[in-house]
Each structure stands twice: as C-alpha cells, then as structure tokens.
Amino acid sequence: MTLLDARPDTPVRILKIDDDRARAQCVRFGIGEGTIVESAEKLPLGPVLVRHCRQEICVGRKLARRVLVENVVAT
C-alpha cells in the first residue's frame, strides 16, 4: 500500500520512495527505505504527516502516493 493508505497513528515500514529527490531528502531527515515511521495524521485531501524520532515530516499528497509502505506488527 502507499503512505496515503496507511491508517493514522500506526507504525509502517517504508519500502520504496519513488522519487529521486524526495528519497535523498528523506534520507537526510533520517528516513530511508526500510525505516519504520509512524503515520501520524492525514489532513483531509491534504498532506500526510509522518513522525520519526521526535520529528514531524509533512509529505505532500501526490508524493505520499509514490511512497510504498507496509504495516509493522507491534512487538
């Protein structure tokens, strides 16, 4: 599924970021492919907020559609 489909307030693992520049920028923020983040909030029709290590990253809606994620089973 894509980041846009992830339920709010759930941990997800980033599988693929299908945009060169966004992928590089995310790695700088500390989020790489394989990183577990918390899908925090979805603004109605708007961007998706992702939480990672006390940071909040705001991902535009169209970009969120190009980010593949999978649910992480809480241990």
Next chain:
Amino acid sequence: MTPSAAPACCAPVTTEAPAAGRKVVLVGNPNVGKSLFFNAFTGLYVDVSNYPGTTVAVSSGRMGEDVVLDTPGIYGVSSFNDEETVARDIVLEADVILNVVDAVHLERDLFLTQQVIDLGIPVVVALNMVDEAKARGVEIDVEELSRQLDVPVVPTVAVRRDGFDEVRAALADARQGRSDPQLQERLTALLEHVPTRPEALLVLEGDPFVSERAGHSVAGERDGVYQDRRRRVDSVVAAAVRQPKGRAGFGARLGRALVKPLIGIPVLALTLFAMYEVIGVFVAGTVVGFTEGTVMQGYVAPFLRGAIEQVTGPSGPLRDILAGEFGVVTMTVTYIFGLLLPLVIAFYLLMSVLEDSGYLPRIAALSDRLMSAIGLNGRAVIPMILGFGCITMATMTTRILGNERERRIATALMAFAIPCSAQLGVVVALIAVAGGGTMALAYAGIMVLVFGLIGLALDRVLPGSPTDLLIDLPPLRLPRPRNVLTKTFRKTWMFLKEVTLYFVAGALLLSVLEVTGALVALQGLLAPLTTWWLGLPAAASDAFIMGFVRRDFGAAGLYDLGLSSTQILVALVTITLFVPCIASVLIIMKERGKLFTAGVWFASVGLAFFVGGVVARAAGLF
C-alpha cells in the same frame, strides 16, 4: 574589484579573510539557532547581501582576524534549491566549519555533519539546545559523540549564550573528523578528474553544477553514498544518544493539534484576522495616516518642494519632474518612508514571529491542498499573505518557492488579483459607502473566483507540474524578541536597498509621461471603454490611470464621482485586477524578466476590463 568599490546595492559578500585570519562558515539545518551564534560572534556590524548571481541573502561579519559567514539553513550540501547552491559554494571555500546541530534531532542533523566531515573540511560541532534535549529526556554522551565523529563537540544553549566562549576556543582545534575509508579511497581516485577533495565528493553524489564545473560526472552513486552515510549516522547516534520512551511534551502536542483541521483552521483564521487588525487597520490606517499624511505630506514634502523650487523656480518641466505630482524626490520619499516603511516593518515583524515560532510551516501544511489546485504548494502561502501588504515585497519573497514555474504562478496571481494593503484600505472604505455586507461579499466572491480561475489556467498552460511538499515541521517555540527584531531590521534594510532605485525610476517615468502629456492621452484612450463597456463616468478612467502610480491612488479617485452601488462594485473589481503599481512592475521585471512582465501587464489590462464589463452586465446595469 574590492568589495568597498562596489555600489551599496550590489556589494559582493565579504568572503575574503585577511592573511592571518580564517574563513569560518556557519552551517546547520533550518531552525537550529545558527543566527544566534552569528549575531553573538560578529556583533552589529554585519554585511547582508545577495550572494552573487542569486537572490539568497548571506550575512558576513568579523570575529577578530576571522571572517564569519552565515549560510541558509540546509539539510545537506547539494543543489536541490537556491539555498543549498549558495550554502554549497560558501562551504566549499571554508577554512573552518562551525556546524550547529539541534541536540533534540541528532538523527537528522548529524547527516549534514557527517557530510561536512566527508568533504574533508575541518569542523567544530556546536551541540545546541542541550537544555531542551535534557528536558525531553534525551541523554547525550558528549565525549562519546566527539570520539565517534572525531571532531570537537561543544554543548551550548544559544539563547542564553551558554558555551559560546568554548565554541570560539574550540575553533582552533577544528579537525577533519572520521570519514569512511572506502569513501575516501573513491574520492582519491576521482582526484584525477576533479581538482579538490570536497568537489570530488559532490561529483560522486551527482551534484549537477559541481560536475559541470569540474567537467566530470559520476551517475547513480548518490543513493549508495547517502545510505552508507545514513547507516554511519545511525550508528553514531546509537553509541552516543539514549532516547527516551514516553509521551510528547506540551509543545509537540500543541504542534500536532495545529495541523488538525478542526483546531488548525480556526486558529489560522484567528491568526489572519489578528494580522489584519494589526497591519490592515492599525498600521495601514493609524500609523500610515500619521507618517504619510501628517509627517510626509504635511512637513517633509513641502519642505523638499520648497528647497527644489529655490533652484528650479516655481514651475517648468524640471520642477514638475523633481517635485510635481509624481516628483522623483517628493513622491519617492513620501511613498517609501511614509507609506511603505511602516507596512513593511509590520509585515516582516509578524512574519518573523510566525517563522521563529515554528507556526509558518504548519500554515503551509494546512494550505497545501488549496495551493496545489493552482499549481503551487503550501509554501506559496507565505508570499500570498505578504501580497496583502505590498506586492513589491511579496514578489521578492517568491524566491522561496521551489522552481521558476511556481514563482511565475505566484507572481502573476499577486499582480492580477491580490489587492495590496494601500489599495485594500480604499476598497474597504468605498464598500462601506456602497452598502457594506452584501457588497463586501460580492467583491470578495468575485476576487476569489477570478484568483482561482487564473491559478487553474496558469497551472494548465505552463509546462511542468507543482513540486511536492516535503518539509520538516519544527517544534513550536516562543520567539526570542531580540532575534525577531534583528531579523525584521535586516529584512527591511534589504528591502529598502533593493527597491528604492525602482521607486525613483517609477516616479521618473510617470513624471515624464505627465510632463509630455502622454498621461492625458492615455486617459482619453480609456474613456470610451470606461463609459460604454463598464458603464462608468468618463472621469473614472483617470482613476484607472492613476492605478499605474499606486493602486490606492486609483481607488481613491473614485470617491468623488458619486457612483451608484453597482458602479462602485464594477469600478473596484476593475481597479483591483488592473495593472500593479509601477514599483512592483519594475520589481517583477527584475525578478521574472521583461517578457513575463509585459505579458502580465497587458493581460491584467484586458482581464480588468473584461471582468469589470461582465460584472456590469451581470448586475443588470444596462
């Protein structure tokens, strides 16, 4: 050319250190407190200029023998945007780098640190906001961090200037730090093609500009280099930082609430209303009434006019050009100091508060959806808000947008459909004359509709697509008055430095048009269109022509025409859509080029009359 030989408007940034001194470059992510270090180290006498060839402001100052340069906040050294390009070029010339990192967000900030270390430039790390990290339960082993990175790490609390002396002392011990040996081997191999090691790293990371400069490029390596660096940073953090597990602090929870629509939208509406009350009502009304009406028009302009007439005599073209209705001397001084200065200060002051509090990126997040419909992203909300203050100032602010396409859309939208504060004042007054509530709704409705349609059209017509929003929302903080004031002062000064010449040029152009009779001829040309198509008295065309000068002059000319309510609506819609004032036209030309400006200018004349006429007919005037 030495820096002192250049005129003040375009003096290059002082980047040369004296023989004995070093070039110390401040580097850090946005919102980590870099400017507090810069202000403390260099004192008041700093030089703020646009970096040569760009529109990004860079500050430089002296610290003893050394030159200190501040760079825009960046997450990495590359060329993803103008800020990064500027920071990159300054970093490449640094003798020593002072890297300010936010102790609360080390996973993010140390990526830049490690990149600077990989560049091979000696670095000192200022571990800032250690108090906040402690309060949030983040435990950092400073010695271990320093050992891991192999560079000096100094804990600081910049807002209290704690640790500043230690940072200054540590600059003497700046070291290159620990880089991945395999990476360094690859860089050594690249040195056959690329002149320096730092440039070799950027070439390896696929930086297009540096590659072109070096005449050598490497493709497809960035992801790998970035991921290795990420792993390295994660292991440094794992060794030196103990993370808390627990609930978020009050600031974090408030920050989250502000992007939830249920709370965020009412708070945003309140914020905008408060801004309107402060700037639109108090500053644009009371303060400008005093500075422009009482001080400038009452004392300063008559004094200047008197002084000029001593030389030129009481009439004649030269007197008119210098001190007439649009006098180069009288109008420029009145306009800039009486009207613009108070407004620009007020706007920059409030924007600095919003910026330093961390609220601005949240407004961008909230408005992203709306903005993306018209080919922009949430960041464009900043110039749009400023546009209600002064289109000239807002046009300069479009520099923060991601690409030229977005800058064009934002500039055009403001030039067409956003009334500046000077004009808005007169619009509000005339709407009150025309009957208040319904009129206000009709006017606002038409403007929003036109704004939206222009945006949709531009998004369709211009090639390319909007850039995606990908921003880090900083924690909410109480802004520091001192920092807010310094920022306001610097931005206002930059604004004056950049635009004064354009106002002089605008006044000169208008004076010449008036003296040569061209202005009257233009009014004659517009008169038939005004009466036949808009259903307004011929004298209303004077008001439109005056809009060239200042958009509020135009609207003010409508007071005395005894218009009906519908006529007022038609006239206000037309005049708002009509061409922007002469100073903003010149700034638009400087920022976007002649062709674009000509397009916007003629399109806005056409659009203004077209929409005005449609409104006139729709209102059943005929």
